[in-house]
Amino acid sequence: xxxxxxxxxxxxxxxxxxxxxxxxxxxxxxxxxxxxxxxxxxxxxxxxxxxxxxxxxxxxxxxxxxxxxxxxxxxxxxxxxxxxxxxxxxxxxxxxxxxxxxxxxxxxxxxxxxxxxxxxxxxxxxxxxxxxxxxxxxxxxxxxxxxxxxxxxxxxxxxxxxxxxxxxxxxxxxxxxxxxxxxxxxxxxxxxxxxxxxxxxxxxxxxxxxxxxxxxxxxxxxxxxxx
Numbered sequence: 199x200x201x202x203x204x205x206x207x208x209x210x211x212x213x214x215x216x217x218x219x220x221x222x223x224x225x226x227x228x229x230x231x232x233x234x235x236x237x238x239x240x241x242x243x244x245x246x247x248x249x250x251x252x253x254x255x256x257x258x259x260x261x262x263x264x265x266x267x268x269x270x271x272x273x274x275x276x277x278x279x280x281x282x283x284x285x286x287x288x289x290x291x292x293x294x295x296x297x298x299x300x301x302x303x304x305x306x307x308x309x310x311x312x313x314x315x316x317x318x319x320x321x322x323x324x325x326x327x328x329x330x331x332x333x334x335x336x337x338x339x340x341x342x343x344x345x346x347x348x349x350x351x352x353x354x355x356x357x358x359x360x361x362x363x364x365x366x367x368x369x370x371x372x373x374x375x376x377x378x379x380x381x382x383x384x385x386x387x388x389x390x391x392x393x394x395x396x397x398x399x400x401x402x403x404x405x406x407x408x409x410x411x412x413x414x415x416x417x418x419x420x421x422x423x424x425x
Contacts, residue, residue: 207224209225210244220418222419227397246399254270284359293340301347306319306358323358330388366397
C-alpha cells in the first residue's frame, strides 16, 4: 500500500534581504495508514512550513509531495484543492470553528462542500461527535463549549470526510495539561479507529512519546527520534 504521505527531497527557502534563507533541505518522510508520527523541533525550526507543504497549502522550493501515491507537486490550484478537500484533514492549535453554527453543523458543512448528501453527512457528524463524548452538545455553538469540547469538534470536522492523511499543528497546545492529555488520547484513538496516517507537530514531548514514532526537525534536517 502506498504511504498516506511521502515527501521526497523537499527543500524550502525564502528570499530575505537580497539573499536566501534556507528553512530545510532534502527532507524525506513517509507516513503510513494507521501510523501517528510526532513532529518535534524548536520554535522557528520550520514545523508549520513542513505541515503546510505536506497539506498542499504551500509549494516546496524543490522536491515532491505524494498523497496516497499521487504526485501532487505540479498540480494546479484547483486540483490541489480537490485533493485537500477529500484526502487531507487539518487540526490547528485554535479550533477555527464557525461561531454562528452549531457543533453538528460545523462537522456537517465540510462534508456538504465535498459533495456528500445532507442525510449521510448528518449521520457521520453525529457518529463522530458521539465517539468524542459530545452527544449532548450537538446543538451548542462554539461559544457555549469548553476549550476541550471545541477542539473535539474541530477533530471531528477534520476527520468527517474520511481523509487518507491527517495533519495537526499543536492540536492540544491551547488547552490546560489535564484537558490536553485527555483530548490527545481521544484524538489518537479516533485516528487509529479510522485507519488514517497522521503527522502531528507538538512541543509536548510527553505527548509525542505516546505516538507511533517521533521525527525531529533540527537545523533544517529531519531525523528519526528525539534530538
